[in-house]
Amino acid sequence: MARVKVAVMGATGYGGVGVATYILGHPQAELVWVGSGTxxxxxxxxxxxxxxxxxxxVCVAQNPSQAAExxxxxxxxxxxGFAMDNAGKVxxxxxxxxxLSGDFRIKDTAVYERYYGRPQTAPELLEEAVYGLPEITGDAVAGARLVANTGCYPTGPILALHPLLAAGLVTGEDIIIDAISGVSGAGRAKHALPFxxxxxxxxxTAYRLGRHQHTPEIEQALGSxxxxALALTFSPHLAPITRGILATCYARVPQEMDAEGAADRCRAELIQRYGASPFVRVLPAGEVPSTKATLGSNYCDINVFEDARTRRVIVVTAVDNLGRGAASxxxxxxNLMLGFGEALGIDQAPVFP
Ligand SMILES: NC(=O)c1ccc[n+]([C@@H]2O[C@H](COP(=O)([O-])OP(=O)(O)OC[C@H]3O[C@@H](n4cnc5c(N)ncnc54)[C@H](OP(=O)(O)O)[C@@H]3O)[C@@H](O)[C@H]2O)c1
Incomplete structure (x- = not known):
C-alpha cells in the first residue's frame, strides 16, 4: 500500500521538526515536503x-498551496495567526x-480575540475544526479534515480532569491548575530576553497570570x-529545564461524597477510563508523576492524591510539551484521521535519564 504523503510547514521549529522526525520513522507515512522561510x-x-x-x-518557502500539491x-x-489565514488553501x-497553533482551538471568537489579542479571521473553518485530544475527542478526529491539536499545557489537565468531572467525582467549581513548563515551550525562533x-x-517565574491563552482552552474542554460552562484559575510557570510540563490540579470533592477515599475513587475511574489507551498511564497509588519519566514520549502520566481536610483532590500530570504536548x-x-493504528510511529519509550 502506498504510504501517505506528509508536508510539514514550520518544519525547522521545535513542533514542526518533531512531527517531521516522527513521520520519518512512520511505517505508513512519508515525509515529502518541508517548509521554512529562514x-x-x-x-x-x-x-x-x-x-x-x-x-x-530541502526546505522550501512556506506556501500552503504547494504543500497541498x-x-x-x-x-x-x-x-x-498563520493557520487561520492559510488552512483553507490546503x-x-x-x-x-x-x-499545532491555537488558531482553531477556541470555539468562541470573542474569547479567542480576548486571549490571543487578534481576531479569528476564519470562522467558517473554525466551525468545522475538531479539537484534537485523541482519548477525549478521537471519534470526531477520525472524520475530520481540519484538526486543532491540543495545546501543551492543556493536554495533561484535560486528560486527568475530564473523566473525573464527567463521572461527578469532582465539581467544576474553583478548579486551580498550577503548571510548570520547560523553556522549549516558547519555541525555537523566539529569542526574547526571558528565554x-x-x-x-x-x-x-510565573507568567501571564490570570490571562494565559490556554485558560479558555482548558475551560472549554472541561466544560464539555x-x-x-466553568471558570478556573490557571497559573503557568517557567522552569530552567529544556522540555516537560508538570501540572498540579486542585479540584473539590462534591459535598455529598466523603472526602476520605476521594483519591482512590478518582484513580479507579481513570484506570477504567484509560485501561485501553496506550498513552495514558495512571501511576500506582502514591507515585508522583515526573516530567523525566515522560521525556521524548507520547505518554501522559497521571496520579491523584487527596487533602481530606480541605475536601480537595490533587491531580498531578506530566507530559513532554514537545511530544505529547505537540508533535507526537x-x-x-x-493516525486517527487516516484510520491507522493510534500508536503507529509514536510508540517510543521515554528517553532516560
Ligand atoms: N513549543 C511547544 O512546546 C509547543 C507546544 C504545543 C504547541 N505549540 C505551537 O506550535 C506552533 C509552533 O511552535 P514551535 O514551538 O515549534 O515554534 P518555533 O520553534 O519557534 O517554530 C516556529 C516555526 O514557524 C515558522 N515561522 C515563524 N514565523 C512565521 C511566519 N510569520 N509565517 C510563517 N512561518 C513562520 C518558523 O520557520 P521560518 O521562520 O523558518 O519560516 C518555524 O519553523 C506555535 O503555534 C505554538 O504555539 C508549541
Missing part, C-alpha cells in the same frame, strides 16, 4: 543536524490539515465534560 533552499538536516543521514529533503496531509506548526485541494540562558537559568500528539491525531 532555511529556504537549504537542507532540513542543515537546520536540524540531528537528522543527518535520515533525510535529504505535494502531500495528502499538511501539518502547520507556525506561530498563532483544504480546498482536498487535503487534510493538522494545526536567554543567563536570564532563565537558576530561576523560577459537564455540559455547562499531532501524529496520533493523524
Amino acid at each position: 532555511y529556504e533552499g537549504r537542507r532540513l538536516d542543515e537546520a536540524c543536524p540531528w537528522l543527518r543521514g535520515r533525510t535529504d529533503l 505535494a502531500a495528502d496531509v499538511v501539518f502547520m506548526a507556525q506561530p498563532n 483544504l480546498e485541494s482536498g487535503r487534510k490539515v493538522i494545526d 536567554h540562558f543567563p536570564e532563565m537559568n537558576e530561576t523560577l 465534560a459537564r455540559g455547562e 500528539q499531532a501524529v496520533q491525531n493523524m
Whole structure:
C-alpha cells in the first residue's frame, strides 16, 4: 500500500521538526515536503543536524498551496495567526490539515480575540475544526479534515480532569491548575530576553497570570465534560529545564461524597477510563508523576492524591510539551484521521535519564 504523503510547514521549529522526525520513522507515512522561510533552499538536516543521514529533503518557502500539491496531509506548526489565514488553501485541494497553533482551538471568537489579542479571521473553518485530544475527542478526529491539536499545557489537565468531572467525582467549581513548563515551550525562533540562558537559568517565574491563552482552552474542554460552562484559575510557570510540563490540579470533592477515599475513587475511574489507551498511564497509588519519566514520549502520566481536610483532590500530570504536548500528539491525531493504528510511529519509550 502506498504510504501517505506528509508536508510539514514550520518544519525547522521545535513542533514542526518533531512531527517531521516522527513521520520519518512512520511505517505508513512519508515525509515529502518541508517548509521554512529562514532555511529556504537549504537542507532540513542543515537546520536540524540531528537528522543527518535520515533525510535529504530541502526546505522550501512556506506556501500552503504547494504543500497541498505535494502531500495528502499538511501539518502547520507556525506561530498563532498563520493557520487561520492559510488552512483553507490546503483544504480546498482536498487535503487534510493538522494545526499545532491555537488558531482553531477556541470555539468562541470573542474569547479567542480576548486571549490571543487578534481576531479569528476564519470562522467558517473554525466551525468545522475538531479539537484534537485523541482519548477525549478521537471519534470526531477520525472524520475530520481540519484538526486543532491540543495545546501543551492543556493536554495533561484535560486528560486527568475530564473523566473525573464527567463521572461527578469532582465539581467544576474553583478548579486551580498550577503548571510548570520547560523553556522549549516558547519555541525555537523566539529569542526574547526571558528565554536567554543567563536570564532563565537558576530561576523560577510565573507568567501571564490570570490571562494565559490556554485558560479558555482548558475551560472549554472541561466544560464539555459537564455540559455547562466553568471558570478556573490557571497559573503557568517557567522552569530552567529544556522540555516537560508538570501540572498540579486542585479540584473539590462534591459535598455529598466523603472526602476520605476521594483519591482512590478518582484513580479507579481513570484506570477504567484509560485501561485501553496506550498513552495514558495512571501511576500506582502514591507515585508522583515526573516530567523525566515522560521525556521524548507520547505518554501522559497521571496520579491523584487527596487533602481530606480541605475536601480537595490533587491531580498531578506530566507530559513532554514537545511530544505529547505537540508533535507526537499531532501524529496520533493523524493516525486517527487516516484510520491507522493510534500508536503507529509514536510508540517510543521515554528517553532516560
Ligand atoms: N513549543 C511547544 O512546546 C509547543 C507546544 C504545543 C504547541 N505549540 C505551537 O506550535 C506552533 C509552533 O511552535 P514551535 O514551538 O515549534 O515554534 P518555533 O520553534 O519557534 O517554530 C516556529 C516555526 O514557524 C515558522 N515561522 C515563524 N514565523 C512565521 C511566519 N510569520 N509565517 C510563517 N512561518 C513562520 C518558523 O520557520 P521560518 O521562520 O523558518 O519560516 C518555524 O519553523 C506555535 O503555534 C505554538 O504555539 C508549541
